[in-house]
Amino acid sequence: MSNFIIQTNKLTKKFGKFVAANELTFEVKKGEIFGFLGANGAGKTTAIRMLCGLSKPSSGSATVAGFDIYTQTESIKKNIGYMSQKFSLYNDLTVLENLAFFGGIYGLSKNVVKEKSQELITKLQIEEHKDKLVESLPLGWKQKLAFLTSVIHNPKIIFLDEPTGGVDPITRRKFWDLIYEASENGITVFITTHYMDESEYCNRVSIMVDGEIVELDTPHNLKEKYDCNKMDDVFVKIARKSKRVE
Amino acid sequence: MKAIIVENIVKTYQKVLAVNNVSFEVEYGEIFGLIGPDGAGKTSIMRILTTLILPDSGAFQVDNFDGFKQFKEIRKSIGYMPGRFSLYPDLTVRENINLFASIFNTSIAENYHLVKDIYSQLEPFENRPAGKLSGGMKQKLALSCALIHKPNILFLDEPTTGVDALSRVEFWDMLKKLKYDGMAILVSTPYMDEVSKCDRIGLMQNGNMLKIESPKNIEEDFRRNLYAIKTEQTYLVLETLKSYKYTDTVFAFGESIHYTDKRIEDVSVSIFDYLYKNHLNIEIKQIRANVEDCFMDLMRNSNE
Numbered sequence: 001m002s003n004f005i006i007q008t009n010k011l012t013k014k015f016g017k018f019v020a021a022n023e024l025t026f027e028v029k030k031g032e033i034f035g036f037l038g039a040n041g042a043g044k045t046t047a048i049r050m051l052c053g054l055s056k057p058s059s060g061s062a063t064v065a066g067f068d069i070y071t072q073t074e075s076i077k078k079n080i081g082y083m084s085q086k087f088s089l090y091n092d093l094t095v096l097e098n099l100a101f102f103g104g105i106y107g108l109s110k111n112v113v114k115e116k117s118q119e120l121i122t123k124l125q126i127e128e129h130k131d132k133l134v135e136s137l138p139l140g141w142k143q144k145l146a147f148l149t150s151v152i153h154n155p156k157i158i159f160l161d162e163p164t165g166g167v168d169p170i171t172r173r174k175f176w177d178l179i180y181e182a183s184e185n186g187i188t189v190f191i192t193t194h195y196m197d198e199s200e201y202c203n204r205v206s207i208m209v210d211g212e213i214v215e216l217d218t219p220h221n222l223k224e225k226y227d228c229n230k231m232d233d234v235f236v237k238i239a240r241k242s243k244r245v246e
Numbered sequence: 247m248k249a250i251i252v253e254n255i256v257k258t259y260q261k262v263l264a265v266n267n268v269s270f271e272v273e274y275g276e277i278f279g280l281i282g283p284d285g286a287g288k289t290s291i292m293r294i295l296t297t298l299i300l301p302d303s304g305a306f307q308v309d310n311f312d313g314f315k316q317f318k319e320i321r322k323s324i325g326y327m328p329g330r331f332s333l334y335p336d337l338t339v340r341e342n343i344n345l346f347a348s349i350f351n352t353s354i355a356e357n358y359h360l361v362k363d364i365y366s367q368l369e370p371f372e373n374r375p376a377g378k379l380s381g382g383m384k385q386k387l388a389l390s391c392a393l394i395h396k397p398n399i400l401f402l403d404e405p406t407t408g409v410d411a412l413s414r415v416e417f418w419d420m421l422k423k424l425k426y427d428g429m430a431i432l433v434s435t436p437y438m439d440e441v442s443k444c445d446r447i448g449l450m451q452n453g454n455m456l457k458i459e460s461p462k463n464i465e466e467d468f469r470r471n472l473y474a475i476k477t478e479q480t481y482l483v484l485e486t487l488k489s490y491k492y493t494d495t496v497f498a499f500g501e502s503i504h505y506t507d508k509r510i511e512d513v514s515v516s517i518f519d520y521l522y523k524n525h526l527n528i529e530i531k532q533i534r535a536n537v538e539d540c541f542m543d544l545m546r547n548s549n550e
Contacts, residue, residue, distance in 0.1 A: 038410070039382075039410040039411075039412055039413065040380055040381045040382045040408075040409060040410045040413060041380040041381075041382065042410075085408075138285065139283075139284045139285065140283075162408065165407060165408060165436070166283065166284040166407065166436050167283050167284060167436070168282070168283030168286075168436075168451070168541075168542075168545060169283075169438060169497075169538050169541060169542050169545075170497075170542055170545060170546075171283065173497050173498055176498055177484075180480070180481040180484070181481075183481070184481060194408065194409065194410055194411060194414075195437070196411050196439075196500075197439075197499065197500035198500075200500040200501040201480065201498060201500075219501060220501075223501075230500065230501075231500070231501075232411055232439065235410075235411045235412065236411055236412050236415055239410065239411070239412035240412060242412075
């Protein structure tokens, strides 16, 4: 087995004449926390949609968890988790109903779902809220619940698309505790974020500009290369190179 | 000169206390930041001051007009950019800004100088429906629409949420220019790193104003020893310090870990030794607190 959970080769997506993702070639190692950075409109979402098997590339190749993104998209979907700020849980279902729903989608048996649900509820200490509608929970709980729901089927890799918006700094850090823990348990974490301090928590980060990956290295090496103290400054330096006007 | 005066504002929604007895003032030519997480009460305050909802009690003045009696005058003299994109998605860029200009009996030509810096970036797409713009561009259009009638006071509700780090820098540069023209700006944000761009900030949580200060002073109010710990094994060091008997707080902070100790004296050496015994190699030094440290500290104290 290879050491890489994601391997891409010249992965490209065009919409008409517009090249949203241009010849992306990179690898993500098993178990690493990989930060996938870029300005709004740089092509991150397009790339993630291809890697999750939701969008067919125009050209190039890639494997995710060992499966081909052209021909084995159903196997990919079973082996990945996905969470975004925009869509994660159903507000009009209760905590338990959401867990049962997502567990069922991933093909877990009723018993396993029950067992897993209880485990997660104990872990989040939300026993007394398990029959409440998700809508009524504070945002920080929702995010943690959404994260744990997205790993309920023990995926090999989880894609987190801006998971931590809008919460207070303490809650944001508690969320990162979950990320670290998942990573320690061997789940690869692939994350996008606009909080540049969070990019420092990643083992390696890539930075996209105008559909291309222009940098890929550890935060430490990037800061050295660009002679900056913070990833924030590195990002701004690199993102300024953008020529794309929409 | 006071642009905004808020006195003892209270707002409840059914049983939820959204704004709890909040008072503050904003001057002309000042950027005042409302800082806090979702649910802190920032949006409720914005909506009250823009006369979209009424407070349960308290008083307020905006641009020297009374909040209850002169709400029509207030509406003419302010610009408001709500947190949610609320322009017309099926109108073009040009049509949207024209609409806002004509509502306020003015024209794009008349106040073009105010929006030139941002709007010029939108001009190549003047005929594109607003709903088809990218996030950053929508934000620029919304700001242009909020500015086109030359308001005296600008209300911006989380204008930079979900916007990338570079666009955020550009956005704040622009606010600075408006401020020098004498405009008062009330802006809310969940990004702590943007705090330093404000002249004064109000830290909010659960409807309460925890503190009003200049960013610089707020950092000086942090009166304990704060340590930055650098390591290759962030997760292990975090976990190990969480179970250390002298630990007061320990949080990941970008490339380092920020740590406070229950003991008052400098404990750098004993922390180093403790982690070394646990086979963890670190660098440790004392540092100055930043706004995020202070906010977390205030949050903790108000929860206790």
